[in-house]
Amino acid sequence: MESGIRARECSLSAILAPGILLRMPPYQRSYAWQGDEVGELLSDLWRAASRGKHHFIGAIVLVEMDDRNFLVVDGQQRLTTLSMILAVLRDLETDPHYKALAHTMIGDPDRANHGDDNAWRLTLNHIDTPYFREAVQTEGATRQRDAEAGQATNHGRMSTNLDLIESHLSRLSASQRRQLFETIRDRIMLVRVVVPDWDGGYDVFRVLNTRGKAPNTHDIIKTEILQRGDFTEDEASAHARRWLDHESKLGANGLDDLLNYIRQLYSRSSKGKVTAEFSKAVLSKVDARTFLDEHLPDYVSTYNAILRGEPDYGAFSEAVRSPINHLRLLDHHLWRVPALAYLYRQRENGAEAAEFFSLLERFGFVMMLYVTNSDARRKQYARLTKAILDGKPLFHRNGPLNFSREDKRRIRERLTGRFVNFMQRRAVALRLNAALENGQQISSDEDASVEHVLPRIVPEESHWNRIWPSAAVQRELAETAGNFVIVPRHVNRIADRLEFREKKKLYFADGVRVFALTEDLRGRETWTPDDVRERTEQLVDILMGVWFPEPLG
Template structure:
């Protein structure tokens, strides 16, 4: 297949877009109608301004894939086209409502105006079959309601009970009907028809025609980076469903399974999940080529169902990776502390390796706690303290993933060997730890975690960093008073957020000492249940005291966060 992206562009008015018998179809599995009052108001104001000031309004782009002569699939831009058509229907309804109250001659003229507008923008009568053909077909969920009510000028029995996009479609029609009636209350039906005619000539869209889904994806990604997530999801969903559409049973099964995946992961997070899933299979996707990478894994109906099953299983693990309390972990001892740590570190790339290892964890050939300890401690050393860049972290994980795919037997130890370049030595770690600063409220929880882990390593017992029983104390206060005049302004700026200046302390004692002097603080520290805090017993607290304490903490941290699984 050629790697060239083939497309053509043209600038068309709304009127030209719907001319020459062109028919448009939103793919049946595309997103439902989603615009709301903010978008309707913007469109209405823009069209009115364009008509009143005789200016041109740029409405954006539509990405179309030609299926055959005069028939196009709307890859992107369906929200605009549906809304424009709904506006046209509201004007047609206003004309016909007046026709019903007019005399015979005016009624005939009004009905003719409505028919001409309908032919141009909404639907026309096929000369061969004499059946009405809609110029725009909506997706599978919305089209039935659109045809039954909006096209037929029927009101649903109870609009309040409409669901989701059906409610939005009806609300859009009602919104434009109200606006039209307000603007044209004292105007004629000729003015109504003229408004649509002039608006359709003043509204300009850029039509981008593409030959395949990959081209559509690439074009849309370039035009609208914010739409990348939903577009990746929509294109993959459409592609999978198209492979399963030869039978209603297959299609229904595929739809159900896809929905279970979306329900597990959440619609907005599907692209991120797919990225980690592709990584877990040894692929090297970029987020800009995600659709191509995943599509290449699915070539036919059989592979579509196999991959859907695999995706659903992977989704279960992916979601559990972010939740230490997920029921999936109930059968694996010792994993929750490491999952809590990874969540605290805001780590994501580890999920790809976890997905690659899930079968080994499930059949107990790999110890889940050992694996998650490797992932948590490597992340802590390399990323949290070492600040290794994402590209190097990714390379380390990809090497480990390849080991799971190519080796007949692999262990946590062999994965560690693949990731060794990512893992700082004790000497490197201590040097970086000794200068670490954790500034701001967002880092307070991380500081409590580190100090609680070091507390355990020092032999004082386990403490929960996040149960509310311990607060974070700044020995040199963040806003020091006269008792701290021996610290210069530069000293305070450099040292106040260093780990050597931080301690765990009961909230009641923390409130008691406040920003007072060191003598009062030291007396409170002696009453603390936290061993490392009781150790703070120097005669005075100086920049050198902070440096020495941080050096001691770095020695303990190097032992606590060391990866050494032996033959694991």
């Protein structure tokens, strides 16, 4: 019987070709390559370029969803890093011909300019894609991206690796960079393996990611649970299959995270390695069979609802889902532990759940913006989680979800300040958009990016310097909420450093989606420091009114 698996040798340009869409399946981890892996790839590529040789990068395994639309089972890290190298080569290039050739392996310019998300060769997961689009794939992005993406995040790894790539490539001459590009395009060879269906793709993924490699956290814990459970061979096999179903639903990293969160709920501590502490924390309190049969399936479905932002509370579902989806914008995941604790235990009272998640959203944003010390932040979340587990009142004046008058004053002060971090800026702008009249919640995969009306970097010869003569004032206000609008990515790329009236023409052009955060610019004729300060105060008042409807006093 034929397997349906097809394999053939091809060049990288045949994989990153016009019309081909490569997307990450949900079980793929986020971008994870470190600097040494990127440096090794750059060295291999330059060695091949300088010698005029071919370079083999192994197999890329794909699931064919439909014609020219594929899921990447194995090869995400290599394809993402090669796209980053191509993007830096493109943005360092001065010759329009070579610049266009490099961009062709990243996306289709015409389709991208019309906001078509299928314009891009490579789409990562919902966390990484917005940053990947704005900092890598968009033309000119690597020369204008944020320097402070956050080192603890996948975006931080991308940013660090982009710095490394740019450092390497900027030392080459223009002709050497073109030589390197031609090698990447024509002489990087790989084996393209196409699997016919999703299930087969997941089987291949599981084999490729366990054979010869250190096991995942969840593999270690699964083995320990099965050993403790005294199962028959058939029972152990059935539990192992169900475990794979859990992994398929959440992804390997997602299941690792869930088991860590469960361990924290049982031990009430985040200290120690989960593989070392899980048995002591969990299996000392519940036997292995009960945990696998009764507890874990409920935890998986609950955590999956959190990840997808889709818990079911009947008529109150939207009131619960909306704040969860705002929480998914944050630059940290600590909020997931109290969310899991609450959802797992409180499944009936929709009105109470809506109130809890509304307050948890506020709590999470405050932790991101105001409680920046990681230890202090963890303690605040631990206090909240303990209150949930202990059945303590959550909503009273002195409860863990509420803030003092002085806290509120400082939170407002922080909201009027600068947002230099990509994730914080995006989270605040998207939350503001939903808070405004006729505003809507924007999902992470929508074509929406934060545009600075006053450019973050103003060239010396720019007209902006006539209206904003002080560089210090530019730095002070460019990253404040009052200077943000939300526009489709192609509008952001074109608008960049244009003068205000020209930017407005792009923002409100026929066929361009106008977001609520952008709408109030329609009637404005000027964009001065006073305009930005006034708008910042207005927007902060609106957001504080949503989070703290009672007067600050």
